[in-house]
Amino acid sequence: MRLLLVSGDAAFNMALDELLLNLATEIGPTIRFYRFSPSAITIGYFQRVEDAINLEEARKLGISFVRRMTGGGAVYHDENGEITYSVVLPARESVLESFKRICNGVVLTLRRMGIPAEFSPINDVVVNKKKISGSAQTRRFGFLLQHGTIMYGTDLNVMEKVLLPPKKLAQKGLSSIRDRVTTAEMELGRRISFDEILSYAIKGFSEALGDKLDEVGLEELSIKDRIREIEAKYRSREWNWMR
């Protein structure tokens, strides 16, 4: 399957994921690995902005947000601490089965690095019960788009400041973000680069999906111009403040 290694800001990244899903019947399955440049927040399709983001802190830190086309929760995407994947595949399994199969790419990536990661339904990957990866999915035209994170060196202090904790966590008394979230660097006790985790991710997802990943450029897919119009949606107030 085709492998794209193209990164941009939050609006570009979400637009390219949406476009790859929209064009899936023409161009077939694709996988992407990317980062958010600059760091940004994404919120789930149904989330209310004020309930998901500490807007004052985000503004102070110069971190903007974009609403995703996928459900799920808010995510802080650290430019220098997270690799994001997105996969477009025929939607042959149930939602829950496909979450498990694709998240296995994250599990295998981390296990190759020596981290005992496990899938935690519905859509997380955990290490010793601490979240290290979250994913979200949507479906159209018989295909699914699943995108998700692998936190390798995310600044948890920033994450804690800009995201409002879900009510359930406050109720459980898990007040510290370090009680419930971890990163690959914290697990291994050493620094990890984007390129290092990328090379593990390519192998991990190739194994999980049972397919060879062949890198292509945006030019080869002739879709560069078509991204712009979708990008405009993700830059609009109407979309981002929908709820």
Added chain:
Amino acid sequence: MGRCRIRKEKEVDVVVELESGIIKKVIIGGDFFAFPEGRIDELQLRLVGAHVEDIRRITESVLKSCEIIGIDKSDLIEALEKASSND
């Protein structure tokens, strides 16, 4: 304005504004998944102008072919009804 949050594996968070038993405004939020997502938007549109007693019937009808993950449809109906009674 009434509000009700119900958390199962995921959360649904509903805000309803009523006037003489008629829904004036409704926001269905949360971190659940819905396939297709647009059915939830459609439900919001269909509920505006409807009588509060019709919440269950309208929701069941609009979400007939919608798969919701993380909460049950009954949780969404309960949240809509409770948010309405809180207003």
